[in-house]
Amino acid sequence: xxxxxxxxxxxxxxxxxxxxxxxxxxxxxxxxxxxxxxxxxxxxxxxxxxxxxxxxxxxxxxxxxxxxxxxxxxxxxxxxxxxxxxxxxxxxxxxxxxxxxxxxxxxxxxxxxxxxxxxxxxxxxxxxxxxxxxxxxxxxxxxxxxxxx
Amino acid sequence: xxxxxxxxxxxxxxxxxxxxxxxxxxxxxxxxxxxxxxxxxxxxxxxxxxxxxxxxxxxxxxxxxxxxxxxxxxxxxxxxxxxxxxxxxxxxxxxxxxxxxxxxxxxxxxxxxxxxxxxxxxxxxxxxxxxxxxxxxxxxxxxxxxxxxxxxxxxxxxxxxxxxxxxxxxxxxxxxxxxxxxxxxxxxxxxxxxxxxxxxxxxxxxxxxxxxxxxxxxxxxxxxxxxxxxxxxxxxxxxxxxxxxxxxxxxxxxxxxxxxxxxxxxxxxxxxxxxxxxxxxxxxxxxxxxxxxxxxxxxxxxxxxxxxxxxxxxxxxxxxxxxxxxxxxxxxxxxxxxxxxxxxxxxxxxxxxxxxxxxxxxxxxxxxxxxxxxxxxxxxxxxxxxxxxxxxxxxxxxxxxxxxxxxxxxxxxxxxxxxxxxxxxxxxxxxxxxxxxxxxxxxxxxxxxxxxxxxxxxxxxxxxxxxxxxxxxxxxxxxxxxxxxxxxxxxxxxxxxxxxxxxxxxxxxxxxxxxxxxxxxxxxxxxxxxxxxxxxxxxxxxxxxxxxxxxxxxxxxxxxxxxxxxxxxxxxxxxxxxxxxxxxxxxxxxxxxxxxxxxxxxxxxxxxxxxxxxxxxxxxxxxxxxxxxxxxxxxxxxxxxxxxxxxxxxxxxxxxxxxxxxxxxxxxxxxxxxxxxxxxxxxxxxxxxxxxxxxxxxxxxxxxxxxxxxxxxxxxxx
Numbered sequence: 001x002x003x004x005x006x007x008x009x010x011x012x013x014x015x016x017x018x019x020x021x022x023x024x025x026x027x028x029x030x031x032x033x034x035x036x037x038x039x040x041x042x043x044x045x046x047x048x049x050x051x052x053x054x055x056x057x058x059x060x061x062x063x064x065x066x067x068x069x070x071x072x073x074x075x076x077x078x079x080x081x082x083x084x085x086x087x088x089x090x091x092x093x094x095x096x097x098x099x100x101x102x103x104x105x106x107x108x109x110x111x112x113x114x115x116x117x118x119x120x121x122x123x124x125x126x127x128x129x130x131x132x133x134x135x136x137x138x139x140x141x142x143x144x145x146x147x148x149x
Numbered sequence: 150x151x152x153x154x155x156x157x158x159x160x161x162x163x164x165x166x167x168x169x170x171x172x173x174x175x176x177x178x179x180x181x182x183x184x185x186x187x188x189x190x191x192x193x194x195x196x197x198x199x200x201x202x203x204x205x206x207x208x209x210x211x212x213x214x215x216x217x218x219x220x221x222x223x224x225x226x227x228x229x230x231x232x233x234x235x236x237x238x239x240x241x242x243x244x245x246x247x248x249x250x251x252x253x254x255x256x257x258x259x260x261x262x263x264x265x266x267x268x269x270x271x272x273x274x275x276x277x278x279x280x281x282x283x284x285x286x287x288x289x290x291x292x293x294x295x296x297x298x299x300x301x302x303x304x305x306x307x308x309x310x311x312x313x314x315x316x317x318x319x320x321x322x323x324x325x326x327x328x329x330x331x332x333x334x335x336x337x338x339x340x341x342x343x344x345x346x347x348x349x350x351x352x353x354x355x356x357x358x359x360x361x362x363x364x365x366x367x368x369x370x371x372x373x374x375x376x377x378x379x380x381x382x383x384x385x386x387x388x389x390x391x392x393x394x395x396x397x398x399x400x401x402x403x404x405x406x407x408x409x410x411x412x413x414x415x416x417x418x419x420x421x422x423x424x425x426x427x428x429x430x431x432x433x434x435x436x437x438x439x440x441x442x443x444x445x446x447x448x449x450x451x452x453x454x455x456x457x458x459x460x461x462x463x464x465x466x467x468x469x470x471x472x473x474x475x476x477x478x479x480x481x482x483x484x485x486x487x488x489x490x491x492x493x494x495x496x497x498x499x500x501x502x503x504x505x506x507x508x509x510x511x512x513x514x515x516x517x518x519x520x521x522x523x524x525x526x527x528x529x530x531x532x533x534x535x536x537x538x539x540x541x542x543x544x545x546x547x548x549x550x551x552x553x554x555x556x557x558x559x560x561x562x563x564x565x566x567x568x569x570x571x572x573x574x575x576x577x578x579x580x581x582x583x584x585x586x587x588x589x590x591x592x593x594x595x596x597x598x599x600x601x602x603x604x605x606x607x608x609x610x611x612x613x614x615x616x617x618x619x620x621x622x623x624x625x626x627x628x629x630x631x632x633x634x635x636x637x638x639x640x641x642x643x644x645x646x647x648x649x650x651x652x653x654x655x656x657x658x659x660x661x662x663x664x665x666x667x668x669x670x671x672x673x674x675x676x677x678x679x680x681x682x683x684x685x686x687x688x689x690x691x692x693x694x695x696x697x698x699x700x701x702x703x704x705x706x707x708x709x710x711x712x713x714x715x716x717x718x719x720x721x722x723x724x725x726x727x728x729x730x731x732x733x734x735x736x737x738x739x740x741x742x743x744x745x746x747x748x749x750x751x752x753x754x755x756x757x758x759x760x761x762x763x764x765x766x767x768x769x770x771x772x773x774x775x776x777x778x779x780x781x782x783x784x785x786x787x788x789x790x791x792x793x794x795x796x797x798x799x800x801x802x803x804x805x806x807x808x809x810x811x812x813x814x815x816x817x818x819x820x821x822x823x824x825x826x827x828x829x830x831x832x833x834x835x836x837x838x839x840x841x842x843x844x845x846x847x848x849x850x851x852x853x854x855x856x857x858x859x860x861x862x863x864x865x866x867x
Contacts, residue, residue: 016395019416027370027414032362033355035538036415037489038571042802045489073355086353093345093768096776097212098352099359099489099538124811130802132489132539133212134779136813138772 002062006031007075017063022046024062025072033073033102037130044129047103048072054110073102076109085109088146096133104129108143117147188321190279192239192250193223193272196317200300202229205239207251208261209510210348211540212776213831214769215261217346219269221765222262225339226273226332229313230300236347241512242531254512257545257662259732259829262765266827267331274329276320283320284311334763334824343768348536360508360535361493365564368495369398369411371556372418372568374427375577376406378435378795380657383408384428391421400425403555411556415568434657435795442656442792443480446585449606449652450478456653458628462646467600471591475685477678479588480856481670483790484581484663485805490538491574492549496557497564498523503530503554508537510544518547522554541780542662546579546614575805576797579661580790582608586674596686598697600646603631603674608660609653610667627651629667630731630836631675636826638668638731638833641702642679642694658792664780665835668731676727676840677855680847690844691715691726701760702728705821706737709758712819713739722753725844727837734828735760738778738837740814742845750864752782752814752842757834759818762826773830774818781838783808786859786866812866 002024004011013028020039025031025048034057037045041056048057049071050064076083082090085108095101104127111118111126118126123143131139187203189195195203204223210216220234244251252268253260277297284302285292288309295304300313334340351357376383386408388400396417403409410425412418468474494507496519503523509515512534519530537544553567569577584607591600609624630638631649640647663669683693691710695703706728710716718724721743728737741753757774764770787806791798799805839857846864847853854862 015414015416023414023416026362027416030364031355032358032364035359035489036361036491036568038802040571040801040803043489043807077354082353089353090349093349093772095212095349095352096214096772097489097537097539098348098357101352102355105353127810130489130807130809132487132541132780132807134776135772136779136810137775137816139810140813 006070018061021060022057045103047106084149085146088142092142094138100131190276194276196313198314200314209256211537218765223273226270227277228297238534241516256510259831263827278326279320279323283316359538368564370415371409371411373409378431380434381431387426394421397421437795439791446606449654450587452652455650456623457650459649464600464602464646464648467646468591472594473592476589479674480585483583484788486541486543488539492569494550494553495566496553498557506533510540515550518550522551541664579659581663582660588678603649606652610660613660630671642697665832668836672729672836673839680844705735705758705760708819708821709737709739713756723845723849725841727840729836731833732829734833736833738841740841740845744849748863750866754815756817760821761828764822770830771818775816777834778838781835785839
């Protein structure tokens with residue numbers, strides 16, 4: 001039985017301790033905003049925050065997340081008020097298919113916490129999430145817009 | 150737990166609506182407004198009493214934005230308030246029941262907008278006339294005295310006004326007009342505007358339901374393994390070894406080459422499938438490798454038996470008699486689509502009905518697959534399309550739908566969601582076809598091209614997926630962008646003697662439609678070689694092209710060159726150009742590249758120009774141009790699927806590298822719609838990405854890259 005704190009709420013899930021956090025979020029807790037893309041920590045679609053740090057939940061066993069604060073894409077906006085990253089994503093119309101964008105937004109949110117005014121080089125060095133629709137140009141513009149907001 | 154409950158309820162509503170089978174509930178929706186009992190004005194338009202306009206969209210949205218563009222076209226003629234527009238998908242089953250009233254559901258070949266623009270605009274216009282007629286009937290005045298704008302109908306003489314929502318129920322009972330007149334393009338108010346997409350918000354908060362996210366009451370989750378070698382068989386598997394594992398509900402044979410584990414969660418299904426002992430018969434195809442395929446293609450470059458796609462004059466004679474003969478051989482490897490959302494489908498089978506929820510680009514094909522796999526008549530089947538996490542041509546196929554139904558049929562009454570692992574996805578694609586190309590040309594003493602031969606050797610997509618569409622054995626799609634004359638895309642150069650032919654060389658590796666399809670390598674071959682000819686002729690590659698390009702091809706290349714300030718690059722930056730016509734549009738690119746002494750490539754900027762005739766939503770076209778460059782550049786830099794012992798070697802994204810943001814050049818787009826035709830925008834620009842960059846690299850280094858990807862040449866983009 002795994003005990004988790006996700007988006008400020010307590011959950012229990014009857015899973016093996018080595019089950020990836022991603023699948024506990026999706027299948028046990030019904031939080032499907034966090035996406036499965038590769039399962040090997042390459043694509044970043046599954047990015048969540050664990051104690052504020054961006055992590056690839058497909059490669060984090062659920063027992064490693066116990067006793068920590070997990071934040072998913074569903075936990076960013078509070079009472080329908082978008083965060084500045086989400087707002088920049090909306091204003092710049094970043095998503096195409098949108099499947100990678102949960103992870104992209106989580107990764108960028110963590111980046112901006114670390115570096116509130118990232119340079120293009122900071123973005124290049126930090127953001128390794130894959131987008132197959134090719135929204136990178138809009139992602140970059142939206143990051144700079146969010147940094148200014 | 151509140152979130153979870155709400156989610157389940159929503160998914161259940163979709164299922165319940167589907168199960169009821171009533172017409173007004175026979176819709177799958179991701180839109181803000183779920184289908185209800187409001188009668189439609191016509192097949193395309195439902196107006197609710199509160200003035201909300203629900204526009205029916207037959208084509209699939211997978212990121213390309215055509216959902217919004219199609220709604221814009223209906224709304225343009227409908228004269229409705231755009232801020233009140235939402236949307237829903239009519240199901241393929243309803244389309245069949247209503248004699249295909251929504252037309253073609255295919256969302257492939259950049260066709261969603263251009264192939265349906267006429268009838269969707271007419272649908273909007275007819276609904277507008279019916280709404281006006283209903284208001285006129287109420288007022289007992291002539292409809293001709295009334296007009297509509299912004300969802301308000303006005304009787305000019307009396308100044309009376311009413312809203313669409315107030316007359317929609319009455320309009321629904323009227324005979325549709327026999328004929329409607331569409332607006333002159335100069336009067337468009339909404340078409341041509343970069344209005345915001347209708348489907349952004351939910352994608353920012355994790356609320357957008359993709360097919361892989363679907364949850365139904367009592368649903369189980371399956372994952373599958375098919376024989377690693379296409380054509381091989383699954384001899385046996387030992388289900389008893391895993392039946393006791395956590396959460397496992399069933400271990401099922403799905404075909405003669407595949408087995409699935411059904412469990413309560415994906416992870417439990419995957420864990421058991423990984424532990425399941427399987428015995429394979431890999432078959433004869435296990436002898437095939439990338440090297441053996443390359444040898445076969447090489448032989449095709451000089452084969453006598455070919456299919457001819459373009460013959461004008463006497464190319465061989467012209468080249469033989471030319472002042473200078475130039476020859477080069479190029480090749481392009483297999484590519485994988487890598488939709489971010491892996492293949493998946495949810496099926497529920499009972500002896501009376503079979504329903505599938507899936508992320509398909511091909512709704513009607515999916516419905517046919519459900520009927521075939523379930524053994525039920527089409528009238529007892531339906532498909533509910535759910536938002537796609539990328540398509541790129543991969544989801545035109547229905548293999549994963551068939552598998553889901555075969556699994557669900559063995560568990561009647563229980564909905565089963567089949568999810569492929571990424572490893573399964575890498576191994577069982579229909580890949581961008583592999584080809585080689587030998588190009589030969591003759592130049593006269595003035596450097597004019599007198600003859601051009603292109604021999605393409607390699608795989609046919611139609612032979613793999615749609616052999617019934619071959620024309621006397623020939624695959625006409627092989628010649629995309631190279632035909633003598635076609636509204637889809639023809640050779641842009643006026644060259645007096647041309648011979649372009651195809652030596653078809655197929656393998657057991659399935660070839661499929663990969664965004665841009667054969668235009669990609671055809672443009673790479675042609676446009677790289679044109680640069681080689683320009684060099685041999687001692688001419689600037691842009692000017693060399695301009696002399697022999699047809700007017701529209703030349704105009705779009707000029708537009709790209711002007712935007713890129715061609716010829717005035719900074720020191721150390723080299724510009725490569727390329728143009729092609731495909732999917733009804735004319736496209737061109739200019740890439741600014743540099744290459745360091747150590748082989749560090751940098752693509753600083755790439756300009757893309759498009760003449761798509763009419764530009765419905767320029768903001769989305771810009772995003773399609775930028776996204777197309779990413780798709781094309783990712784393949785150019787890294788993309789290569791290789792074969793060993795008959796199987797695909799790349800098992801996940803750690804061995805199949807994809808381009809990330811650090812390699813993204815600045816993209817500038819120029820949209821130059823010249824009017825009078827409708828071209829697509831989702832694909833053609835991909836084809837000019839590689840040749841523009843390769844031509845820039847050749848000018849920077851003096852070395853010509855003729856086989857892809859660039860990583861093989863130690864050219865690493867930074």
